Amino acid sequence: MAPSATSPGVVSQLNMAKDVKDVANGAEGRRYLVDRSLNELPLEVIGSKGNYLHMSSGRKIFDATGGAAVACLGHGNREVREAILDQMDVNSYSNSMLFTNPINGKLAQEIIQGTGNLMSRVYICSSGSEATEAAMKMGRQYFCELSPKQPQRTKFIAREHSYHGNTIGSLSLSGHVARRDAYTPILPRNISWVSACNPYRQRLANESDASFVARKAAELDNEFQRLGPDTVIAFVCEPISGAALGCVPYVDGYLAAMKAVCRRYGALFMLDEIMSGMGRSGTLHAWQGEHVEGDPKRDCLPDLEMVGKGLGGGYQAIAGVIAGKQFIDVIKAGSGGIIHGQTYQAHPVACAASLAVQRIIRRENLLSNVMKQGALLAQLLRSKIGSHPHVGDIRGKGLFWGVEFVRNKETKDPFPKTWNVGGRILDISLKEPFNITFYPGQGTADGWTGDHIIVSPAYNVTKEDIELITDKLAGVLEAVFEQLACEGKNAATN
Numbered sequence: 001m002a003p004s005a006t007s008p009g010v011v012s013q014l015n016m017a018k019d020v021k022d023v024a025n026g027a028e029g030r031r032y033l034v035d036r037s038l039n040e041l042p043l044e045v046i047g048s049k050g051n052y053l054h055m056s057s058g059r060k061i062f063d064a065t066g067g068a069a070v071a072c073l074g075h076g077n078r079e080v081r082e083a084i085l086d087q088m089d090v091n092s093y094s095n096s097m098l099f100t101n102p103i104n105g106k107l108a109q110e111i112i113q114g115t116g117n118l119m120s121r122v123y124i125c126s127s128g129s130e131a132t133e134a135a136m137k138m139g140r141q142y143f144c145e146l147s148p149k150q151p152q153r154t155k156f157i158a159r160e161h162s163y164h165g166n167t168i169g170s171l172s173l174s175g176h177v178a179r180r181d182a183y184t185p186i187l188p189r190n191i192s193w194v195s196a197c198n199p200y201r202q203r204l205a206n207e208s209d210a211s212f213v214a215r216k217a218a219e220l221d222n223e224f225q226r227l228g229p230d231t232v233i234a235f236v237c238e239p240i241s242g243a244a245l246g247c248v249p250y251v252d253g254y255l256a257a258m259k260a261v262c263r264r265y266g267a268l269f270m271l272d273e274i275m276s277g278m279g280r281s282g283t284l285h286a287w288q289g290e291h292v293e294g295d296p297k298r299d300c301l302p303d304l305e306m307v308g309k310g311l312g313g314g315y316q317a318i319a320g321v322i323a324g325k326q327f328i329d330v331i332k333a334g335s336g337g338i339i340h341g342q343t344y345q346a347h348p349v350a351c352a353a354s355l356a357v358q359r360i361i362r363r364e365n366l367l368s369n370v371m372k373q374g375a376l377l378a379q380l381l382r383s384k385i386g387s388h389p390h391v392g393d394i395r396g397k398g399l400f401w402g403v404e405f406v407r408n409k410e411t412k413d414p415f416p417k418t419w420n421v422g423g424r425i426l427d428i429s430l431k432e433p434f435n436i437t438f439y440p441g442q443g444t445a446d447g448w449t450g451d452h453i454i455v456s457p458a459y460n461v462t463k464e465d466i467e468l469i470t471d472k473l474a475g476v477l478e479a480v481f482e483q484l485a486c487e488g489k490n491a492a493t494n
Contacts, residue, residue, distance in 0.1 A: 043430065048075035051458060051465060053437075061430065064469045065439040068243065069275050069400060069456035070314040073357060080315045080356040087352035096345045104346045107355040111307075111322060114284045114358070118293065118301055120328040123321040123338060124346040128274035128308035129165030131319040135304045136169050137340045139233040139268050142327055145334030150230065153267075154190050157223055157235045161196045161447065163244040164236065164272050164306075173236060176244045177447030192227060194219050196241065198248050200393040200404065201412065201445070209251050217257040224265050234268035234303070235261070239286035242275035246402030246441050246452030248395055249281075255290050255300035268327075271302040274319065275400075278310035279361055279459055282371040282398030289397070303327050313357040316350035366459040373461050374398040380470040381455070388477060390415075390491055399459065403473075404444055404452045407491060414450035417442065419489060421480065422451035428483070429476045436472045 035042055043061075047054035051074050053061045066072060073080070091101055108122045123138070125131055136156065143150040158164070160175040171180060172187040175196075180187065195202065195216070203212055224232055239255060241248040259269040276286045283289050285305070292298035304327065308319035331338065344350075361367065374397065381394050381401060392406035405421050407413045415421045422440030429436050444450030455469060484491055 050074045050076065051461065059432070059435055062436040062465075062468065062472070063457070064472075065437045065454060065456050066458055067314060068309065068439060069280055069454065070309040072279060072310040072313045072459045073360060074458040074460060075314075077313075077315070077356075077360070079360060080313070080353055083352045083356035084315065084349055087349050091348050093344075093347065093349075096341065100346070101348050103348050103351045103355060107351045107358070110355060110358050110362075111311075111320070114362075115322065116288075116293070118324075119305070119322050120325040121323050123323065123340075124351065125319050125321075125342055126317045126344050126347065126350065127165075128306065128319050129167045129170045130342065131274060131306040131308055131321050132165040132170035132173060132272065133167055134338075134340050135236075135270055135306050135321045136173065136233075138304060138321060138323070138327070138338060139270065141335075141339050142268065142330055143233060146330050147333070150266075152231055153233045155227055155232050156191050157220065157227070157232060158191055158193050159196045159237050160193045161198070161241065161245045161443075162193075162236075162238060162272075163242060164238075164274075174244070175447075176443060178443045179244075192223060194223050196245060196248065197237075197250055197254050198241075198245060199251055200248070200395065209253060213251055213253045213257045216254060217261055220258060220261045221264070224261065224267070229265035229267075232265065232267045234270045236270040236272060238272045238276060240276035240281055240397055240400060242272075243439070243441050243454070244443065246395075246404060246444060246454055247397075247400050247456075248402065249397045250286075250290065252290065253297075255287060256296075256298050259300050259302075260296070268303040269300075270304045270306075272306045274306050274308035276397075277305070277307045278358075279367050279370060280310050280398055280400045280456065282367060282374055284361075284367065286397070311357070312350060312354040315357060316347070316353035318347070318350040318354045361459065364460070369461075370398045370459050373457075373463070373466055374401075376463060376466050377401055377455065377457075377470070380466060381473075384470050384474045385477060390481065391477075396455075399455075399457055399461070401455045402452050403455070404450070412445075414445040415491070417449045419484065420451075421484075422453055424480045424483065425451075425453055425476055428479050429472070434472050434476055434479075436469065436476075438473065438476070 044056040045053050046056050051063055053063050087103055111122050112119055123134055125134060143153040156173060158173050158175055162175040164170045164173045171183060172191050175193045197216060199212060235258060239250050262269040271287055273286050287300045291300045303324045305322040312318035385391050386394060390405050391403060392409060392412055393404040396402055407415050422442050425438055426440045429438050439454040441452045444452045481491055
């Protein structure tokens with residue numbers, strides 16, 4: 001058997017990978033892949049196991065983010081690998097227009113049972129952006145087949161500082177100003193936005209959660225009225241914001257209040273849990289932290305829910321749209337099928353990997369570990385960096401935490417965009433002596449300026465892992481602000 005990346009034979013494996021790289025780049029330095037940057041080579045991963053990524057340089061980097069909150073089981077899980085190989089022996093691909101296979105149905109059953117059987121069916125695709133595109137089309141189809149039909153519904157309401165994907169439709173839904181900027185002239189214009197649920201920057205002095213939520217609900221209600229209540233397909237939000245704001249969780253009562261406004265006007269309630277769902281927040285679905293079945297005041301069950309990242313844990317490319325019972329009933333009574341499909345829809349190998357991931361999460365009771373280690377992560381973040389003069393806010397749920405950086409704690413003023421504080425944190429964290437990942441974001445304050453990082457380790461992390469992550473983050477911040485000072489950038493001066 002060939003050596004794995006963590007077996008005694010790993011050295012020869014690393015050397016072989018280095019030789020491949022040397023040949024690929026050659027004397028002329030030519031590179032054929034479109035990387036994220038065309039001007040800088042990314043670090044090269046040649047092996048991985050558990051929480052560690054092995055670099056071609058010989059270094060090991062602790063993966064404290066799982067990519068973008070993807071690798072929920074860490075790397076190199078043998079059970080998932082075997083599930084992939086077993087399915088390839090059965091069938092690697094079949095046309096979903098004509099065929100199905102047992103693994104698809106088993107995964108769908110696992111997902112629906114994870115909602116407490118409160119939802120009905122799952123559309124399975126390959127990425128979060130695809131899931132958002134599908135959900136938007138599914139929402140439109142619902143009103144075209146509802147009895148009586150409501151074809152005048154063509155609009156969506158989303159939130160500012162949101163991110164739902166990079167394709168034209170999903171980007172049009174997103175409220176992230178910087179990511180939209182270059183493409184704004186070609187984006188559809190049937191989207192409007194209300195403010196995000198961000199108490200750190202929006203809560204009024206002495207405002208209670210109930211008052212804050214009531215103000216948000218009134219804002220959404222006013223937007224329905226402005227657009228024409230019967231023209232709106234859905235309100236779409238992330239229960240816990242992802243890359244755009246950095247893990248800002250819903251305020252208690254917020255999700256139910258937003259759904260109540262949607263119900264008032266007959267619109268759908270859609271949740272984007274691509275990043276925050278499938279266990280990341282401590283419950284399998286983020287909405288389960290607030291929903292109480294049968295209680296209208298706590299009802300936040302979505303009509304459509306987008307999931308991704310943690311669904312397959314990075315072992316295969318997979319995402320999906322979970323549909324509610326009312327939605328499915330309307331489509332069954334109408335055309336009888338979703339007017340949408342893709343070549344790799346419900347790909348059997350991706351489904352096999354995802355099913356293995358989800359069964360491991362359930363069997364090993366990893367959600368309880370997410371809650372336990374998430375509480376420790378919150379505690380240590382606050383004790384180790386909470387008093388830092390440029391840490392403005394620490395927020396999150398489960399193992400999904402964000403740290404927002406400010407130039408002034410009192411005014412909450414962000415750093416100049418050109419200082420690239422979040423990017424510097426990542427750059428320094430990847431180097432010696434830290435060798436760790438943090439996920440940076442920019443535009444936190446106003447869509448352009450403002451910096452944050454995300455910490456989102458695997459669900460099976462230990463107490464020792466959490467201590468290591470927070471110790472290293474404290475050291476990275478010290479190094480970053482020392483670097484800024486050496487460059488003559490006085491972080492404390494407005």
